[in-house]
Amino acid sequence: MELRDLYRDVILDHNRHPRNFGTLASATASAEGHNPLCGDRLTVSVRLEGDRVQDIRFEGKGCAISTASASLMTEAVKGKPRAEVEQLYQAVHALLTQQDATATPALGKLAALSGVREFPVRVKCASLCWHTLHAALERGSGTVTTELPDDTPSSLAQQLDGAL
Amino acid sequence: MAARAPALSPAPSYDAERVRRDFPILARSVHGKPLVYLDSAASSQRPLCVVRAVEDYELNSHANVHRGVHLLSQEATNAYEGARDRVKRFLNARSSREIVFVRGTTEGINLVAQSYARPRLGPGDEILITALEHHANIVPWQMVRDQTGCSLVVAPINQRGELIYEEFVKRLSARTRLVAFAHVSNALGTVLPVAEMITAAHERGAPVLIDGAQAVPHQQIDVRALGCDFYTFSGHKLYGPTGIGVLYGREELLGAMPPWQGGGDMILTVSFEKSTWNELPWKFEAGTPNMSGAVGLAAAIDYVERLGLPAIGAHEQRLLEEATAQLARIPGVTLIGTAAHKAAVLSFTLEGVHPHDLGTILDSEGVAVRTGHHCAMPVMEFFGVPATARASFGCYSTREDVRALVSALHKAREVFG
Numbered sequence: 001m002e003l004r005d006l007y008r009d010v011i012l013d014h015n016r017h018p019r020n021f022g023t024l025a026s027a028t029a030s031a032e033g034h035n036p037l038c039g040d041r042l043t044v045s046v047r048l049e050g051d052r053v054q055d056i057r058f059e060g061k062g063c064a065i066s067t068a069s070a071s072l073m074t075e076a077v078k079g080k081p082r083a084e085v086e087q088l089y090q091a092v093h094a095l096l097t098q099q100d101a102t103a104t105p106a107l108g109k110l111a112a113l114s115g116v117r118e119f120p121v122r123v124k125c126a127s128l129c130w131h132t133l134h135a136a137l138e139r140g141s142g143t144v145t146t147e148l149p150d151d152t153p154s155s156l157a158q159q160l161d162g163a164l
Numbered sequence: 165m166a167a168r169a170p171a172l173s174p175a176p177s178y179d180a181e182r183v184r185r186d187f188p189i190l191a192r193s194v195h196g197k198p199l200v201y202l203d204s205a206a207s208s209q210r211p212l213c214v215v216r217a218v219e220d221y222e223l224n225s226h227a228n229v230h231r232g233v234h235l236l237s238q239e240a241t242n243a244y245e246g247a248r249d250r251v252k253r254f255l256n257a258r259s260s261r262e263i264v265f266v267r268g269t270t271e272g273i274n275l276v277a278q279s280y281a282r283p284r285l286g287p288g289d290e291i292l293i294t295a296l297e298h299h300a301n302i303v304p305w306q307m308v309r310d311q312t313g314c315s316l317v318v319a320p321i322n323q324r325g326e327l328i329y330e331e332f333v334k335r336l337s338a339r340t341r342l343v344a345f346a347h348v349s350n351a352l353g354t355v356l357p358v359a360e361m362i363t364a365a366h367e368r369g370a371p372v373l374i375d376g377a378q379a380v381p382h383q384q385i386d387v388r389a390l391g392c393d394f395y396t397f398s399g400h401k402l403y404g405p406t407g408i409g410v411l412y413g414r415e416e417l418l419g420a421m422p423p424w425q426g427g428g429d430m431i432l433t434v435s436f437e438k439s440t441w442n443e444l445p446w447k448f449e450a451g452t453p454n455m456s457g458a459v460g461l462a463a464a465i466d467y468v469e470r471l472g473l474p475a476i477g478a479h480e481q482r483l484l485e486e487a488t489a490q491l492a493r494i495p496g497v498t499l500i501g502t503a504a505h506k507a508a509v510l511s512f513t514l515e516g517v518h519p520h521d522l523g524t525i526l527d528s529e530g531v532a533v534r535t536g537h538h539c540a541m542p543v544m545e546f547f548g549v550p551a552t553a554r555a556s557f558g559c560y561s562t563r564e565d566v567r568a569l570v571s572a573l574h575k576a577r578e579v580f581g
Contacts, residue, residue, distance in 0.1 A: 003524075003525060003528045003579065006524065007521075007525075007579055007580075012579075012580065012581070016581075037536060038519070038520045038535065038536050038550075038551055039519075039520075039536065039537060039544070039550030039551040040520070040550075041550070061550055062518065062520075062550075063518035063519075063520035063521050064517075064518060064521045064580070065520075065521070119524060121524075122520070122524060125520065
């Protein structure tokens, strides 16, 4: 296990200087995400114009992985149509949980998250923002937690299920 | 009740390296580094003698207990009841009828909540707890509150993580029907002034339950000297197996309580119209018990009493002092829980490094600490932190462990800048 794979420069940078951090006055949808196991909390606010994520912000307190992931996410989805956002959501999810998944060019800087896969306990930190965004887009509001079975790499499904 | 020796002499006869060798798991490596296990407060490791005792029972003496006429059943019964007697002596209880085997501290508290509190309490009655409790000593009482309409009152703590004693006493009222608190806080390490608290509660006619999970590994417990009404602890925090714990209850109280769970072993007779209950303590032990767990717990008790709990406690206090001093020197470290009287638990935050990230970096250096809310969310809330990192010492912890912790913290500082 290489710590450098997890805490890559991109991750450390986005943790220290999170992009699109704050609230969105003109938000049309928002959702809250919470990882009760480690205390990560964030709120994702979006302004949808037609089908496009015109603007997006996130706010909250969490570990470096959750913060960096959220920051990278907001950069990646801003200006994109919902269908593309959904594709990115699936691609990131695969990157985080599937042993053989490789980062496609479409992921851009999100590829930095591939290191999280080697640290299964931290996968939920990286995916929290995406689940929260998904809730905001699908439902317009709501609260999500990280206790979602499809996030858990199959090899660890039993260990992490209901653990802690 | 002192958890430390009066004077910490610089020439201890406690050989931590020797003790370490009793624990096989401590020889393993983690991510290519030697394991530095600083999570004993979550669960302690087992000495080989405990593993062997369990193995010996499983290989040579196992059968179902209590009603068998055949030899193996008698041997198993003797092993199980012998373990109960060992626990009785360990706690200095008056009688084995006051020792109930449960799965752990959590189950012990739930037993008292459902079997003592729930039948007795109603609207207007109060249960008093403190602000530093583990969820196991909060949620069962909330459930009783929801079931009976009684109230839950919380005695506050100060910024050092100490109970504000006057505020505790103020909250003892004529309506207080039960007082429940931790002997030692798992998140903060605070040792509560249990003797005074018990006296104050009894003056109000309120019985006392003590969550002893974090106290029992660090000091000798004498339930009669304490005078508490209930005391509960877990085997796996005392170098014993998981799945076994003890609820001590004064016979007078246990005798008047309805059973906790129904089934075999807790009855004398059963017909479809009516069943009669078994005597204490079996009234509270439905179903086939955890015999091997009890045997392992007895072996663990033998082990710690051989080392001597005061000696273990004093050794841990030395490490706590050293670790506290060293951590305080690291820029950006804030200690959470700085009570004057603490057990060997060190909760802290490192500025700019979330506890979760800290835990991962420490883990990469082989250092195992716990990060998170430690099942004490109200405590985290009080100190305004989402989580802390917690290092906790055990009988096998060494000065090298402290050094490794400090070094790993410096590494975390390096990674995060």
